[in-house]
Amino acid sequence: MSDRAAPGQRPPALAIRGLAKRFGSKVAVNSIFLDVPAGSFYGLVGPNGAGKTTSLSMATGLLRPDAGQVWVHGVDVWGSPLEAKRLMGLLPDGVRLFDRLTGEQLVTYAGLLRGMDKDTVADRVKDLLATLDLAKDAGTLVVDYSAGMTKKIALASALIHAPRLLVLDEPFESVDPVSAANIKDILNSYVESGGTVIVSSHVMDLVQRMCDHVAVIAGGNVLAAGTVDEVRGGLSLEDKFVELVGGRNQTAGLQWLRTS
Amino acid sequence: MQVVGLVIGGLYGLGILAMVMVGLVALGAQGPEAIGTVIVLAGSALFLGWLIIPVVASGLDMTLDPARFTTYSIPMKSLLAGLALSSFIGVPGAVTLLATVGTAAAWWQHPLSALVAVLCGALAALTCIVASRAITAASASLASSRKFKDFSGMVLLVPLILLGPIITGVTAGIQDLQEYLPSLANTLSWTPLGAVWAVPAEVAAGHWVLAGAKLVIALAAVAALTLIWKICLAKALVTPAYAGSSRRSAGHMGFFKLFAATPTGAVAARSMTYWFRDPRYGTGLIMAPLLPLVFVFAGSQAAGTGSLGITLGLGGVLAAFLIVWSISSDISYDNTAFALHLAAGVSGTADRSGRALAAGTLGLLLGVLYAVVGAGIGGSWALLPATLGLTIGVVGSALGLASVFSSRFTMNAPLPGDSPMKSRPGNNFPAMLVQLAGFAGVGVLIVPELVLTIIALATHQPLFGWISLAVGVVLGGALLLAGIRMGAGQYNRRAPELLLAVSADR
Ligand SMILES: Nc1ncnc2c1ncn2[C@@H]1O[C@H](COP(=O)(O)OP(=O)(O)OP(=O)(O)O)[C@@H](O)[C@H]1O
Numbered sequence: 001m002s003d004r005a006a007p008g009q010r011p012p013a014l015a016i017r018g019l020a021k022r023f024g025s026k027v028a029v030n031s032i033f034l035d036v037p038a039g040s041f042y043g044l045v046g047p048n049g050a051g052k053t054t055s056l057s058m059a060t061g062l063l064r065p066d067a068g069q070v071w072v073h074g075v076d077v078w079g080s081p082l083e084a085k086r087l088m089g090l091l092p093d094g095v096r097l098f099d100r101l102t103g104e105q106l107v108t109y110a111g112l113l114r115g116m117d118k119d120t121v122a123d124r125v126k127d128l129l130a131t132l133d134l135a136k137d138a139g140t141l142v143v144d145y146s147a148g149m150t151k152k153i154a155l156a157s158a159l160i161h162a163p164r165l166l167v168l169d170e171p172f173e174s175v176d177p178v179s180a181a182n183i184k185d186i187l188n189s190y191v192e193s194g195g196t197v198i199v200s201s202h203v204m205d206l207v208q209r210m211c212d213h214v215a216v217i218a219g220g221n222v223l224a225a226g227t228v229d230e231v232r233g234g235l236s237l238e239d240k241f242v243e244l245v246g247g248r249n250q251t252a253g254l255q256w257l258r259t260s
Numbered sequence: 261m262q263v264v265g266l267v268i269g270g271l272y273g274l275g276i277l278a279m280v281m282v283g284l285v286a287l288g289a290q291g292p293e294a295i296g297t298v299i300v301l302a303g304s305a306l307f308l309g310w311l312i313i314p315v316v317a318s319g320l321d322m323t324l325d326p327a328r329f330t331t332y333s334i335p336m337k338s339l340l341a342g343l344a345l346s347s348f349i350g351v352p353g354a355v356t357l358l359a360t361v362g363t364a365a366a367w368w369q370h371p372l373s374a375l376v377a378v379l380c381g382a383l384a385a386l387t388c389i390v391a392s393r394a395i396t397a398a399s400a401s402l403a404s405s406r407k408f409k410d411f412s413g414m415v416l417l418v419p420l421i422l423l424g425p426i427i428t429g430v431t432a433g434i435q436d437l438q439e440y441l442p443s444l445a446n447t448l449s450w451t452p453l454g455a456v457w458a459v460p461a462e463v464a465a466g467h468w469v470l471a472g473a474k475l476v477i478a479l480a481a482v483a484a485l486t487l488i489w490k491i492c493l494a495k496a497l498v499t500p501a502y503a504g505s506s507r508r509s510a511g512h513m514g515f516f517k518l519f520a521a522t523p524t525g526a527v528a529a530r531s532m533t534y535w536f537r538d539p540r541y542g543t544g545l546i547m548a549p550l551l552p553l554v555f556v557f558a559g560s561q562a563a564g565t566g567s568l569g570i571t572l573g574l575g576g577v578l579a580a581f582l583i584v585w586s587i588s589s590d591i592s593y594d595n596t597a598f599a600l601h602l603a604a605g606v607s608g609t610a611d612r613s614g615r616a617l618a619a620g621t622l623g624l625l626l627g628v629l630y631a632v633v634g635a636g637i638g639g640s641w642a643l644l645p646a647t648l649g650l651t652i653g654v655v656g657s658a659l660g661l662a663s664v665f666s667s668r669f670t671m672n673a674p675l676p677g678d679s680p681m682k683s684r685p686g687n688n689f690p691a692m693l694v695q696l697a698g699f700a701g702v703g704v705l706i707v708p709e710l711v712l713t714i715i716a717l718a719t720h721q722p723l724f725g726w727i728s729l730a731v732g733v734v735l736g737g738a739l740l741l742a743g744i745r746m747g748a749g750q751y752n753r754r755a756p757e758l759l760l761a762v763s764a765d766r
């Protein structure tokens with residue numbers, strides 16, 4: 001196994017080296033480099049179409065990169081995918097679920113697919129459904145779930161095998177505040193116990209409060225990366241983001257939208 | 261565009277109306293009994309149409325959906341009257357009103373009946389509208405539920421497949437029916453369906469008491485329907501348009517309890533669940549078993565009932581093939597849900613063999629069932645091994661080839677949640693070529709069993725049947741294993757590309 005991306009004793013939870021992807025003539029991700037330290041709570045922020053989903057898909061083995069390499073805890077994702085995927089839990093954005101299964105069946109399915117034994121799966125499914133406030137709807141088909149419930153059941157499927165690295169693409173979208181707080185608690189104690197979390201989000205405030213590291217992506221490039229304090233440099237993360245990314249409209253706005 | 265549609269619809273309606281009026285006037289030359297019979301039968305059919313069409317069409321379009329009025333607060337009485345009146349403004353309502361009032365034209369020889377027919381016609385038209393409104397309101401919450409959509413989409417297919425046998429049956433039945441029609445009309449005239457239409461005929465015959473009784477039935481029917489409509493509408497107005505199925509708590513693991521708790525078993529349990537719960541698979545599961553019956557029917561038309569057993573067995577082979585071959589587009593049917601297999605690092609072997617296990621179980625069960633039933637009916641137990649050999653050979657070979665195909669090609673399949681009959685835009689030609697190549701491939705792979713089975717059936721020599729069975733088990737099993745191995749290797753190499761291909765397909 002190649003270890004050249006693993007500096008020091010403890011390899012980073014995720015090491016991205018020169019990942020690139022283009023769709024036709026559109027460059028979605030333009031050769032990015034990123035180190036996600038083990039045990040960090042890492043935020044990935046960027047405007048719509050920045051390439052966050054594309055980068056995370058390549059880093060987790062869902063989308064084959066045009067160039068570049070990825071290591072998860074020192075394991076080459078595209079070289080030994082099965083081994084790397086055991087270490088990762090993934091909440092993808094914009095993909096369907098096997099939604100003709102009930103919530104309980106879906107999470108069980110995710111566990112069994114990973115080769116876990118039946119009793120462990122059953123115990124963890126019960127815990128997860130209770131913690132995510134889905135126990136009452138465990139027997140409802142996922143197709144009949146609301147958007148927030150769907151997010152939560154997908155999150156449960158990502159957690160079932162107790163991965164060392166969690167990759168969550170927009171985990172808080174359409175989730176209610178109480179469930180969001182519950183999810184944050186779960187993630188915080190997961191990080192405290194040594195796990196690593198990567199979340200992509202548009203909500204700067206949330207990233208600033210929750211994460212210890214952050215990377216700003218726009219147009220397929222990493223504009224800034226490091227601890228949250230390094231990146232924001234005294235400004236609020238939101239202001240720093242706008243400064244980095246630009247694109248604020250300086251015109252007078254929609255004149256006709258004034259009521260007086 | 262809507263205006264154009266309205267004009268075309270209006271012209272179409274006028275055409276129908278003109279034809280009906282000409283028919284009615286011509287009918288008037290007959291005696292009062294014949295006129296009565298025809299109008300009662302046609303009128304009952306009209307009622308049925310107004311009752312059934314909105315329900316069937318509701319899956320496609322809900323123009324009469326009470327849920328649309330939820331946000332307006334209109335007093336119930338005005339709402340009912342307004343909705344009823346507005347129905348007469350549309351083309352179907354207006355044509356119905358003109359045609360029902362126009363039944364007076366058939367009574368040109370009996371002026372008093374004609375006058376009664378005008379009043380009864382108006383009442384009949386109102387009944388049509390109220391009945392269809394009532395049934396739409398009653399089914400509104402039903403029709404917007406996912407289960408109803410899934411179910412109606414699949415069940416509507418059954419008469420379509422059996423169209424041939426049904427038409428033959430009906431045409432044979434109509435000859436007997438002709439003597440039966442007057443008594444049918446008489447019975448109908450005592451039900452809400454036919455009562456209102458029979459009143460003018462009773463008047464013409466001078467049966468005043470009967471005319472009065474039937475009018476009472478008709479009036480009672482309208483009153484009852486209005487009441488039903490009012491109650492259902494009131495209920496529909498306060499319930500949200502879509503209330504999902506009721507909450508169910510944990511403990512219903514279904515097929516997951518049946519299959520082993522391994523990746524392969526889990527994939528099989530998931531596939532099996534989809535065969536029964538996803539209408540895109542469910543339609544296949546409904547259609548496949550009906551196919552041998554259509555075969556038997558066609559066979560019995562052509563060659564009498566002597567070959568019934570054999571036809572049933574061979575039809576079963578085809579049914580089994582249709583089921584197992586459908587896994588050739590399994591990943592296209594998964595669509596992006598397939599990402600879970602990829603993220604979980606499912607091995608190609610587990611993915612391929614799980615899917616094959618589910619479809620193979622269903623296909624084999626169906627094929628063997630038809631072979632055994634066919635042998636029983638035809639009394640040809642000695643030839644059972646021959647059909648079984650072909651069935652097993654086809655299931656094994658088709659599963660093997662489909663396992664290779666589905667890890668190589670994706671196609672433009674209906675999306676999850678879409679109607680199974682929905683055709684998707686896009687270039688389907690390559691996919692059709694792939695399917696044809698697959699059929700041809702299976703055809704080549706099963707040549708040994710096919711030849712042996714044909715020899716056995718033609719010569720009535722059971723020995724060839726036993727050889728066919730042995731070859732089917734060995735060759736089919738070998739091809740299945742080889743197919744899963746090849747498919748698995750391909751899957752391991754190409755899974756990300758498969759996901760990309762199906763995600764382009766959103
Ligand atoms: N399958 C695809 N085919 C073609 N173009 C794609 C595909 N997937 C992504 N893109 C393009 O790649 C670019 C990056 O998309 P991506 O989904 O990674 O953005 P994102 O940062 O996740 O955006 P958002 O915040 O809206 O989720 C976009 O311009 C998008 O149009």
Ligand SMILES: [Mg+2]
Binds near residue numbers: 052054093
């Ligand atoms: Mg995204």
